[in-house]
Amino acid sequence: MQISIIFKALRASKIKTALIYLSLSVTLGSIFLITSISQGIISMYSNMLQNDGDIIVTQAKISDTFFSNVNISLLQKIKKIDGVKNISALIVGAAPVNTLPIVAIYGVSHNLFQKYQLIWGRYPKKGEVIVGQSIANRLGNSKSLTISDSAFRVSGVFQSSIGFENGGIIMPLQSAQKIFHKSASLFLINSNLNKKNTTLIKKIQAVSSKIDVKSTQSFLKHYNQFNIIKKSSFAISFIAFLMGLIAIGSIMSITVIQRKDEFGIMKALGISSKKIVSFVILEGVIIGLAAFVTAYLFSNLILILIKHTDTLQGYVNGTIDFWLVLSLFFTTLAITILGSLLPAYQALKIDPATLIQRGN
Amino acid sequence: MLHAENITHIYGNEEVLHNVSLSLKKSSLTAIIGESGSGKSTLLSILSTLLQPTSGVVSILETNIKNIQNIDTFRNNNIGFVFQFHYLINYLNVIDNITLAMNHKDNTYLKSLLIKLGIENIANKYPYEISGGQKQRVAIARALINKPKIIFADEPTGNLDSKNSKNVFDLFKNITQTEDVTVVVATHDLQNAQSANIIYEMNDGHISNYN
Numbered sequence: 330m331q332i333s334i335i336f337k338a339l340r341a342s343k344i345k346t347a348l349i350y351l352s353l354s355v356t357l358g359s360i361f362l363i364t365s366i367s368q369g370i371i372s373m374y375s376n377m378l379q380n381d382g383d384i385i386v387t388q389a390k391i392s393d394t395f396f397s398n399v400n401i402s403l404l405q406k407i408k409k410i411d412g413v414k415n416i417s418a419l420i421v422g423a424a425p426v427n428t429l430p431i432v433a434i435y436g437v438s439h440n441l442f443q444k445y446q447l448i449w450g451r452y453p454k455k456g457e458v459i460v461g462q463s464i465a466n467r468l469g470n471s472k473s474l475t476i477s478d479s480a481f482r483v484s485g486v487f488q489s490s491i492g493f494e495n496g497g498i499i500m501p502l503q504s505a506q507k508i509f510h511k512s513a514s515l516f517l518i519n520s521n522l523n524k525k526n527t528t529l530i531k532k533i534q535a536v537s538s539k540i541d542v543k544s545t546q547s548f549l550k551h552y553n554q555f556n557i558i559k560k561s562s563f564a565i566s567f568i569a570f571l572m573g574l575i576a577i578g579s580i581m582s583i584t585v586i587q588r589k590d591e592f593g594i595m596k597a598l599g600i601s602s603k604k605i606v607s608f609v610i611l612e613g614v615i616i617g618l619a620a621f622v623t624a625y626l627f628s629n630l631i632l633i634l635i636k637h638t639d640t641l642q643g644y645v646n647g648t649i650d651f652w653l654v655l656s657l658f659f660t661t662l663a664i665t666i667l668g669s670l671l672p673a674y675q676a677l678k679i680d681p682a683t684l685i686q687r688g689n
Numbered sequence: 690m691l692h693a694e695n696i697t698h699i700y701g702n703e704e705v706l707h708n709v710s711l712s713l714k715k716s717s718l719t720a721i722i723g724e725s726g727s728g729k730s731t732l733l734s735i736l737s738t739l740l741q742p743t744s745g746v747v748s749i750l751e752t753n754i755k756n757i758q759n760i761d762t763f764r765n766n767n768i769g770f771v772f773q774f775h776y777l778i779n780y781l782n783v784i785d786n787i788t789l790a791m792n793h794k795d796n797t798y799l800k801s802l803l804i805k806l807g808i809e810n811i812a813n814k815y816p817y818e819i820s821g822g823q824k825q826r827v828a829i830a831r832a833l834i835n836k837p838k839i840i841f842a843d844e845p846t847g848n849l850d851s852k853n854s855k856n857v858f859d860l861f862k863n864i865t866q867t868e869d870v871t872v873v874v875a876t877h878d879l880q881n882a883q884s885a886n887i888i889y890e891m892n893d894g895h896i897s898n899y900n
């Protein structure tokens with residue numbers, strides 16, 4: 330029995346093949362998309378914070394950059410600590426801008442300005458902002474903006490590879506303090522010490538009990554918002570996995586019952602159980618691999634479309650990396666093999682003696 | 690080459706075979722006749738290893754079939770089947786159907802079989818493209834492809850007209866000599882059964898020699 334027979338069997342039951350192919354494509358496509366988009370959001374935000382400092386200071390017990398509120402007066406104290414090379418304050422917020430309901434706003438201390446690459450103009454002074462390239466386009470490149478009821482002048486447009494920045498607005502810290510009613514969301518610190526900065530972290534922590542000091546890396550690792558994103562993306566993927574499993578299992582077991590005679594004759598002719606089981610499983614795996622390729626191409630297409638959807642302001646972004654492809658490949662094998670096990674077992678259980686006509 | 694001793698078979702609580710014993714001679718054509726429901730098919734299933742008897746011993750090629758380690762391989766190597774409903778796989782052409790369980794690569798033998806059975810010019814056709822008589826000849830080729838020692842045929846002519854039925858029996862008679870194979874046919878086609886070397890009659894689960 331050769332592999333070509335499996336392809337003939339698949340072609341013979343076109344509807345079954347198409348149904349399994351479609352449901353697996355949807356399953357794998359949703360896992361591709363949900364995982365790459367949530368990974369994209371996490372890595373964009375991580376990169377943004379990591380680029381600005383290896384130590385992060387947030388409000389004690391508030392492990393969220395949006396809700397954190399740190400007293401700016403602590404900045405001068407921390408700056409004096411040995412090992413602190415550079416410290417900047419940041420307010421992270423979101424506000425309506427002109428007609429757009431929500432735009433990311435960053436209030437930053439002056440020493441952070443130079444990291445934004447200007448396409449034109451200059452860094453903002455009081456009452457001014459610089460605008461990320463993609464949001465500038467969305468706003469029709471207008472020179473004056475209303476951000477949460479206050480008027481601002483656009484002093485320049487910058488470019489960033491990070492979607493949250495390229496789709497955001499940068500203003501001096503003082504302006505953001507007024508809009509968001511806090512002195513700072515967080516401090517980002519560049520230390521002289523490249524690797525082990527635990528002692529430095531302890532020293533900074535000693536400055537006040539109202540702050541939490543962590544390495545940016547460990548902060549991001551335990552960042553609650555990320556965990557929520559990761560967990561929900563995993564839950565959705567897992568549900569998609571189960572749906573795929575149920576789809577392939579039920580469609581295949583129905584067809585195995587319809588193909589009773591076919592498996593019965595195979596058994597009567599002495600084709601081994603191992604071959605019959607692999608026959609059924611390989612049918613599933615072959616459809617699964619076709620669905621895997623389809624889902625990969627389709628998801629990439631959707632991600633490109635998302636990238637070019639202006640209304641998303643560049644905040645949603647995802648790329649399918651090698652590891653995702655690899656793990657989805659094994660997921661495909663798992664779904665198809667697990668999903669075909671029950672149908673394969675049913676095929677095995679068919680009694681070839683039923684082919685002999687009874688009562689004649 | 691096949692011995693069955695005191696075969697009894699019970700379905701549920703109905704005993705359908707009572708102490709059936711018989712022996713088959715090498716390279717002979719044996720017919721088992723009898724009315725519908727007399728137990729022919731049950732007996733054939735048991736003799737061909739597809740069904741375990743409630744009691745009794747079946748030995749094929751001097752081996753008690755209970756002691757055969759791998760029954761699938763044993764069937765594949767030694768036993769061929771022809772059923773009333775040919776059970777050809779519809780999505781496979783004639784060649785693929787015949788070679789479905791082929792355990793060797795002797796294509797000259799395959800070719801000679803096609804010619805012998807007069808199906809060489811339909812080799813690439815599909816089961817739904819050929820006649821009933823042709824289908825049964827394809828099924829016989831499938832039964833012969835692994836050069837089995839014994840072929841079991843259950844009502845092989847049940848769906849054929851008299852001309853095709855005669856052809857099938859002639860073919861069975863012929864292959865017992867040319868292929869050196871033992872053939873057992875369960876049938877209620879008394880007329881064609883006459884061409885068999887040995888005829889048994891089943892009557893309500895009892896077996897006896899006919900005539």
Ligand SMILES: Nc1ncnc2c1ncn2[C@@H]1O[C@H](COP(=O)(O)OP(=O)(O)O)[C@@H](O)[C@H]1O
Nearest residue numbers: 686687688689700705725726727728729730731
């Ligand atoms: N799987 C089965 N379960 C219960 N009874 C069966 C089964 N197969 C056959 N029988 C009964 O066994 C008897 C013999 O049937 P069978 O061997 O098919 O006879 P034949 O082939 O001579 O017509 C009949 O009474 C039939 O109803």
Ligand SMILES: [Mg+2]
Nearest residue numbers: 686688689730
């Ligand atoms: Mg019968």
